[in-house]
Amino acid sequence: GAVVSQHPSWVICKSGTSVKIECRSLDFQATTMFWYRQFPKQSLMLMATSNEGSKATYEQGVEKDKFLINHASLTLSTLTVTSAHPEDSSFYICSTRDRGRVFGYTFGSGTRLTVV
Amino acid sequence: GQNIDQPTEMTATEGAIVQINCTYQTSGFNGLFWYQQHAGEAPTFLSYNVLDGLEEKGRFSSFLSRSKGYSYLLLKELQMKDSASYLCAVRDGGATNKLIFGTGTLLAVQP
Numbered sequence: 653g654a655v656v657s658q659h660p661s662w663v664i665c666k667s668g669t670s671v672k673i674e675c676r677s678l679d680f681q682a683t684t685m686f687w688y689r690q691f692p693k694q695s696l697m698l699m700a701t702s703n704e705g706s707k708a709t710y711e712q713g714v715e716k717d718k719f720l721i722n723h724a725s726l727t728l729s730t731l732t733v734t735s736a737h738p739e740d741s742s743f744y745i746c747s748t749r750d751r752g753r754v755f756g757y758t759f760g761s762g763t764r765l766t767v768v
Numbered sequence: 769g770q771n772i773d774q775p776t777e778m779t780a781t782e783g784a785i786v787q788i789n790c791t792y793q794t795s796g797f798n799g800l801f802w803y804q805q806h807a808g809e810a811p812t813f814l815s816y817n818v819l820d821g822l823e824e825k826g827r828f829s830s831f832l833s834r835s836k837g838y839s840y841l842l843l844k845e846l847q848m849k850d851s852a853s854y855l856c857a858v859r860d861g862g863a864t865n866k867l868i869f870g871t872g873t874l875l876a877v878q879p
Binding site: 684686688693694695696697698701703709743745747749756757759760761762764 | 801808809810811813853855857864865866867868869870871872874
């Protein structure tokens, strides 16, 4: 089946710095990537949908200037958390449609971001 | 708006049956998914319903009523390893087929 590789799996950064999270589709072309955020003991919240070669579509309430999404190729989508603050500490996870299966979505393994 | 509600927490006994409910009010609908998630890990696919009725898959079954905006996940012969979060998610009817997740249910299986 399809595999999405997400890196890093965890990162600790200082307040005010930026962090980039990468999701690569290893054996298929991901034209669309979904980015989610999950706070402890809460569910996945969709942040944005990225499409290869075009601007991302952000969900209501998500700051597009703070969470920069780039989907420059069919195999790579990145999320950059800019000027990170402790309240940005969360679990970030990407997902894409697995067109090889009728009802398949493939998830990355997630990134635990801690801002200190 | 999108509202997908689940009970926050449930507790059940090993070997028993538990039903986790999900109610939804969404602008579009193109199927409902159930996932299992352990803390710090990616969700794992359990089941999918797009038509009304029951889908059975081993110890797990899922039911959907589109007219009522309602689904449930039924777990039989509970095992300790079933302790996890269970998430229902609605696929919207738009071009991107994005998944909107419910509030999630943390299930604790006790001996």
